[in-house]
Amino acid sequence: MTATLLPSERLTSGQRVRSALNWANGSTLFGLAVAALGHSRVRQGPRGLWLADRYAYGFPIAGAFTVGNVLITRHDWTVRVEQYPDLLAHEERHSWQYVWCGGLPFIPLYLAAMGWSALRTGDRAARNLFERHAGLASGGYVDAPVRTWSASVRALRPSVR
Structure with missing residues (x-):
C-alpha cells in the first residue's frame, strides 16, 4: 500500500473536527453503510478518512465518490x-463539503449543482460548484464552456426525427 493511503498517525485539529462533525451529522455512518451495501473493502485511510474500494455498483457514475469521511471507488x-x-485531496475536500452542508443535505444540493452544470455546459461537473471547489482537474474532470441560454434550452427539448 502506498504511503499516501496509510492511516495517519496523528490528525490535525481540523481533521479531527471534520471527522467528529461528519460522525455527528450522520454522513460518515451513512457512507460506511453505502460501502457495506456495495460489498466494498473498507479500511482506515489517511487524514481521518475511510477508504472503500471494489464498490459493486455502477451508480453513481464516478471514478470515486465521497459520503461523509468515506471515500468510495469501484476500483x-x-x-x-x-x-x-490528487484524487484523495479532491475527495477530502468533498468530505469538508458534507460538514458545511450539515451532512446528508449535501447529496440533494450536489445533485442540483450537477443538474445546473449539465444544463449550462452539457457536462455534469464543469459548473458544479462542489466539483469546482474540490478542484476539477484533481478529480479527473475537465472544464467546459458555458452554453448560451438558447443552447441550454434547445438541449432540454426532445429531438424530433
Whole structure:
C-alpha cells in the first residue's frame, strides 16, 4: 500500500473536527453503510478518512465518490491514486463539503449543482460548484464552456426525427 493511503498517525485539529462533525451529522455512518451495501473493502485511510474500494455498483457514475469521511471507488484505491495522484485531496475536500452542508443535505444540493452544470455546459461537473471547489482537474474532470441560454434550452427539448 502506498504511503499516501496509510492511516495517519496523528490528525490535525481540523481533521479531527471534520471527522467528529461528519460522525455527528450522520454522513460518515451513512457512507460506511453505502460501502457495506456495495460489498466494498473498507479500511482506515489517511487524514481521518475511510477508504472503500471494489464498490459493486455502477451508480453513481464516478471514478470515486465521497459520503461523509468515506471515500468510495469501484476500483482499487492504490490504482486510482497512481492514475490520479490528487484524487484523495479532491475527495477530502468533498468530505469538508458534507460538514458545511450539515451532512446528508449535501447529496440533494450536489445533485442540483450537477443538474445546473449539465444544463449550462452539457457536462455534469464543469459548473458544479462542489466539483469546482474540490478542484476539477484533481478529480479527473475537465472544464467546459458555458452554453448560451438558447443552447441550454434547445438541449432540454426532445429531438424530433
